[in-house]
Amino acid sequence: MDQRTKNTLWIAAGVVFVVALIVHHNITTQEIIIFCVVVPSIILHEVSHGYVANLFGDDTAKRAGRLTLNPVAHVDPVGTLIVPALMALSGIGVFGWAKPVPVNVGRLHSPRNQGVLVSLAGPVVNALLAAIFGIAFVHFARPSVLSSGAFSTGAQVLFYASLVNVGLFVFNMIPVPPLDGSVLFERLLPARWWPTYLKYRQYTMPILLALVVLNFWLHPGPITWLFQRLYSWWAGVLGV
Helix, strand or coil: CCHHHHHHHHHHHHHHHHHHHHHCCCCCHHHHHHHHHHHHHHHHHHHHHHHHHHHCCCCHHHHCCCCCCCHHHCCCHHHHHHHHHHHHHHCCCCCCCCCCCCCCHHHCCCHHHHHHHHHHHHHHHHHHHHHHHHHHHHHHHHHHHHHHCCCCHHHHHHHHHHHHHHHHHHHHCCCCCCCCCHHHHHHHCCHHHHHHHHHHHCCHHHHHHHHHHHHHHCCCCHHHHHHHHHHHHHHHHHCC
């Protein structure tokens, strides 16, 4: 079985899982909107890593066909479909990932410094998207929300698109591997600490996944609790 067939089967399995969740859950418009804005935001996050790497001399992602907005090229069945669906159905949450865009740091013109910029490109894109959607909400949707006291579907799309990207920025900037913010910690880490650091680095992803599972079963879970407070703060920033 070739890799393309395997990817297709994984995506199909992910879609079936998400559909099963929806069928057995009284899904709301808010949950649909959150899920629909999370997925493209994650994909844009990943594409930006490869795009910046290409600017600095590493065309690995370009040669792999990953500098595209076609979602099929980036979908990770677990991170792009199942986990965002779990988060959307469990409350306010903005956690997920796409297949990592391949980057060969050794091919960058200045690997040590430009590697940091490549890693931070994803969170920067999320911050820009949050600002764009937030400004659009303030100018085009907030007046009607304040006058009517209700969010139209369009207002919800703009609000949650900005909120989701704020959440992705905040979460990815946590200085814990494999999140992008860890690059700042690693850049400052003394060389003599690297052997110990690398020994424990491999266990960080399972811990993050365990938090996602815990979040789904608890009411509220730790991630939901965090983003509920982020929701309240961002609503205050946007003036609603």
